[in-house]
Amino acid sequence: MAKILMKGNEAIAESAVRAGGLLYFGYPITPQSEIAEYLAHRMPEVGGVFLQIESEVAVANVLYGAAGAGARVWTSSSSPGISLMMEAVSYIAAAELPCVIVNIVRCGPGLGGILPSQGDYFQAVKGGGHGDYRCLVLAPCSVQEAVDLMPLAFDRADRYRNPVIVIGDGMIGQMMEPVEFTEQQFPPLPPKDWATTGCQGRKPNVINSLYLDPVEEEKLNFKLAAKYEQMKKNEVRYEKFRTDRELECLLVAYGTTARVCKTAIQRLDDEGIPTGLLRPITLFPFPEEAIYELSQRARFLLSVEMSTGQMVEDVRLAVGRSKPVYFYGRAGGMVPSPEEVVDAVKRYLAGGDR
Template identity: 60%
Template sequence: MTSPSGDGRRLLMKGLEAMGEAAIRAGCRYFFGYPITPQSELPEYMARRLPEVGGVFLQAESEVAAINMVYGAAGAGGRVMTSSSSPGISLKQEGISYIAGAELPCVIVNMMRGGPGLGGIHPSQADYFQATRGGGHGDYRLIVLAPASVQELADSMVDAFELAERYRIPVMVVGDGLLGQMMEPVVLPPERPVEPPHRPWATTGARGRPPNVINSFCLDPAELEAHNLRLQQKHRAIEQAEQRAVVEDPDGRSRLFLVAYGTAARIARAAMRTARRAGIPVGLVRPVTLWPFPRSTFDGLMDRALGFLTVELSLGQMVEDVRLAVEGRRPVLFYGRTGGMLPEPEEIAVRLESMWQQLAAPTATASQTRG
């Protein structure tokens, strides 16, 4: 197989394959996973491409085995990733907690599907709590990236590896089957150095230095508390430095704001355009990092926002973080579909019209009274 061009040309690629090629160009040389719909095209792509660049692909016997192989490769200093979909990510949670506790960099892709349980294979965002609250046991966090196009799926892989190594933390990239299966033009990132940066903490042999020991096991409560407090200090540094969001405000005069990520953001954008044609001044806030959640973006909108409508492919999860960011300063409403159902832009536009009537009317009345 010939690798796709990296000369800056736009190529038509499927989302999952663009992720795989971008990961390889970002220096990934180890992939351990297990097939599950709707993400199986990603390990399939890596199985073909990694041997061509001297890398290692291994289909493990289970998701549990795969994440522990990631643990081992990361501890040895390898640039490593895995991918799965919702039930598979659930099975990986113990290993993810171990990796976070050991402060090892790796990348985890979750192409979400409907649940709970085995659920269905259609698009969902019902893993938001699992991704942003750690998911496994203990006090820890993951950096969570939420791309919304095939180009962003590719770009997110470069960002994910860089962030994982900068902070020695697992990074999760979340999407769904719709994003993963769609084809869009994409410009692939340039090739990165194959060898990762020097990692003095890795278990690469102890010739000329004391041996490194990597684990997440600590029987002394005082030592374990100190370790957790140090992790929290790192988490605070990430919160200060890595909040990311895109605000779409075509004329700079929006008074209502949709809040959505990933596939839901694409639908919300269409709803924004529909509402604007009806004369409702609507913008869109699209979180790019789900953790750290971009709270500062909401602070910057308080001078003109009348309210926020959170749109999700779930029954309401990110809306809790939106309400925490807004801190009661403005109304935060919710609209969601679940089970793999996608909202129509017109449904969201109707809700926006209702919000506008409720929130703008008191403002207009107050202005008339003052006049």
């Protein structure tokens, strides 16, 4: 198929449709409304369902119900809308149901603005809602990668019976890049024998999460914890860029910020300052082993984010006290420029501004 030019939001929607995500429930919010707009047009063509629901709270509860009935379901929103969904996402994780949630992050906190941000890192990777749960979190850095990660998101949601979050900042949703769609193959999935599909001739399946008996509730918590350990073992994804050498600095950045860092690295090369990048593709599980290994060939690490410092905490956990880990961030909808990253690397190299 010939390459076409797509906006991140449209491409995410098309890729989800091709991956069988034919039940979409949503509520519009900038900067991801093109997902809903695209699906309103596209779902009728493929016999899918596009349904705008009255609020994000309701959307997430509809996801819960539809996922419980065994359907491949998904939604998308942006930061404030995702916050509204968090209660139900906790319920979905507790009931061990699969769904995909796309968060095209805008700047906050509060109502914030509509420009790009990575300020929802904590919410995405540390649970987000109440209770002891995690979501698998995928963070594309290009429109093509967003296309490629959507089928994986649906597969892993089904495989782990767990919510999967695809997180992109507003830039990933809004920018246009050439893309192509290729079919991805996954091993067969187990049957959804837990789904509430009508219980004639069998015991009812239950998809709630009420456990008044502490013994039972603890069992569920340990079962979920074991699942997250499996994710840590099997699902870590990352990209290494220019790390096959001794480094002055190892940059750690994801999404749009990683693209900025790659340009910065080329300029640092011109100035004879070898710098590499580790780009997490999964934010949970976090590529802590890879970061630790690479850190050992760098003098220091710099986490570059569109936040005031969130992922940097996980980088520090990964590295321990073996190497200094610094932070450079912009917030409020500002995107760091390659020059700013170059300057920050040079500043820390000179030992200043610690």
